[in-house]
Amino acid sequence: MKERTADFLLEIGCEEIPARMLPRAVEEFKVILEKYFASNGLLLNAPVEVYAAPRRIAAQCRALRVKQPDVTQEITGPPKSVAYDNVGRPTKAAESFAAKQGIAAGKLKLVSTPRGEYVAAVKVIPGRAAMELLREMLPQVIQEIAWPRSMYWTGREAVRFVRPIRWLVALLGGKRIAFTMAGVASGNASAGHRFLGKAKVPVRGPSDYLKNLRANYVLADPAERRRKIERQVAAHGARHAFRAHTDPDLLEQVTYLNEYPTVILGDFDSAFLDLPEEILITVMKDHQKYFGVERRDGQLAPHFLAVIDLDRDRSGQVKAGHERVLRARFADARFFWQTDQKQSLGEHLPKLEQVSYQSKLGSYADKVARVRWMSRWLAEQWFNSGIHQADVPAADRAAELCKCDLVTEMVREFTELQGIVGGLYAEAQGEPEEVAAAVYDHYRPVGLDDPIPRNLTGCVVAMADKLDSLVGCFGVGLVPSGSSDPYALRRAALGVVKILLERKLPMSLSAAISAAAKALAQHPPKLTVGAEIHTQVLDFMLERARYVFQQRNGFAYDEVSAVLAAGADDLVDVAKRLEALKAIRATKNFPPLAVAFKRIRKILEKAGDPSAWRLGAVRTELLAEGAEKQLHREAQRVAREAGEHKRAGRYREALQVIARLRPTVDQFFDDVLVMAEDEQVRRNRLTLLAELLKEFSTIADFSEVVSEGSR
């Protein structure tokens, strides 16, 4: 029998919902609805589809059950022997059980259970009508959507939502699902575009929802709006022979800022093109949500594309208005630029004393003093290790200037341009290219996909700044937890990792942490950073390193564990060892060897505290002839050979040599009982295995590698 279904539509009509919140909220809305539908037995195969535009969130489903399935319930009563007398008549016990279940005693049936035969009442609980369920469910569904920030508008005890709810459409099979929320009664009328459409747009359900709204200048489906914007942006480009700066973030934002997006082209005075491109683009993109436009040669063109929430610009006033706003913004930027140039960047330095970095870590002037010290230390390190581009005076100068732009008019207005503005000013004021670029880049990388600073000096200052933040903040107890990371320490640690790996810079993480701690001790706030903090910071950075190795470089979890367990102080070295391990693990000797090492580790762990059994060295006279002596000999030979490769940085070769130990190790385990009767022999064998494990775990701890079978 075909099940009876009906289509479903719910639209929450709202005052303008913040664009940044919509994409997540609507996904959550879908999950919540599916959860409620499924747990109430209403969901069939038809998917729940969701839509969102600034004034609405909607969901529809083409087929929901109109009624929950009936549920048959069997309630066991007294045993048969108690329920019937010897002539088979129901006893009092049976009568009262039946009465309690609301059925006649004659309707009781017998069921067999492991404990014997019992009477049971079989009841069919009829499923409830979907209409009735939805009426109760929908207000809960709506309230369950989590918003980053919600409000109340009809009194403190009433409904909270992201913005006031002004209408509700709730239909099942075209019929109204009646409920009231925040004083709004559900109905069948949606609303069109605020200016272009009808205030009331009747709908029947999923069959005409999108269509009727489209006729009233609302594209409820974000995908449709995005396509329209992309199409119009491309059309403008084709018509005028330029290319828009297509920016996925901006595209996403404008998609959710409009109900009926239309892209218009505006112009600005080309005289503004002498301002740096970064500033012009920031003003257009971040402040005005315009797409910038470039000519074929890649130069910025004096035009912009604005996405407006109208079908067209009827009288050209929209274009004129947007142009006027942009002109004023650009004029401001030019004013800031000119004002800021009255002083050199370095002259701003004393003002940094007034700018607090963190109350316990002092001002930005204090931070700069530490970052300078740390930058010199890093540059010296690298210069001494043969990296000749490491330029100590340049690093010192860049560090000195790196935070000066924080007190410029430009950065006060456009905070997202910190660093960049400093770099531009440094360049304009004749600082060496190396220094200017370093200042410009020193906040980089700001994420996994952001590039690292372009030159070594930039890498030095970026690392010094980040290490100071990490050690300083951990030192005063500002440890990130959950989603709270106000000083962006995860990003800082990720930045350090990325810079080291991508520039292949050799550095001891612990030495660097110690140096940052020293800078904090020698300069204000004269903070003492204990060993515990040191370990915390190191672990925190390794966690980020693991993330990079796995997410970015595609290493497996166990490979990273194995290599980090064998030493993690120099990430470039870690990366090399990882490559070697990844290459070797596919070869035939490796997996059994890893199993053998795991076995060794288990044996040693079982043997308990090493001080109870460990000998100073393996005593050869206690070794048994055959497999044991063989292993000892072979291990010494392999250790020599692998050691040579390792010292030369040929990790892969070293691992190949080690892997060749496999038959010898297998033979040992086949022939020799480690836990021998004789205590001395036993202790000697354990010592042999312990040395083996130690000797061959300096590149990667094989016992951490998960074998193929168990993966």
Added chain:
Amino acid sequence: MKQFKKRKSQAKGLTLQGLILALQKYWADRGCVLQQPYDVEVGAGTMHPETFLRVLGPEPYRVAYVQPSRRPADGRYGENPNRLYKHLQLQVILKPSPADIQALYLKSLAAIGIDVMHHDVRFVEDNWESPTLGAWGIGWEVRLDGLEITQFTYFQQCGGQDLDPVSVELTYGLERIAMFLQGVASVYDLRWSDEFSYGQIRLDEERQFSVYNFEATDPATTWKLFELHEAEAKRLLKAYDDAEGEEKKRFPALAVYDLCLRCSHLFNLLDARGLISVTQRAALIGRVRQLACGVAEMYLEQKGKAEVPA
């Protein structure tokens, strides 16, 4: 509205005073009391007692007024065409907020000659907060062809008190709107009336106060003034705490609020001179907020509706 849509006459759009008259008329017709600007220096129309105090408690109220708002740090010696030390806000409070408030607001735009069919009007997320007043709300800035013309806020808290009912606050940036309507690029070119320009009326004031705010204030005196006003306000708050019965009822809470406003303005003066470090800032704002919250509590208690947060 019609006359400026078609032709570009020299006298395009409403004069500034015409704009004020039109908005006042519009809101008066919708039941607003037309109040006058407050006569103590304030940084925003919200600080007028007609907003700060009226949104507290349960009594319905509707009010509209122009408030000259002083922001010493924003002064530009009259040289920047868009930035002013003192600008005019037209403030509307509707308590409780009506369900059709957005439509009401949009109609007010029509009343000043803005045809929404010809403009890109939107409500862009912008939650308002005044840490000095212990006040915040949820809302938008209204953008007209990309220009911010109004702050639109559902008040959630004021003076540290949760609000019930919720008031809606509309703050029109009058210079910006007038510049838009008149199509001028500099605020000083605005026609204030048919005879006078904004520059003729206000330029000297902008110049002189920029000099005063950035150069001529004596830091030590300004600090002292801040502390004197704060101490006086605290003395009174304490006196209120100690008072009883009838004495409490007739206590001059409103005068304490004036002192609090002066502290806020003096703080802004100190800030304009760059005399407040970042660390000090939060602490000073907290001190002013304490006064504001004290007044709010006192005000509610006097009305018999005290809601002292637990």
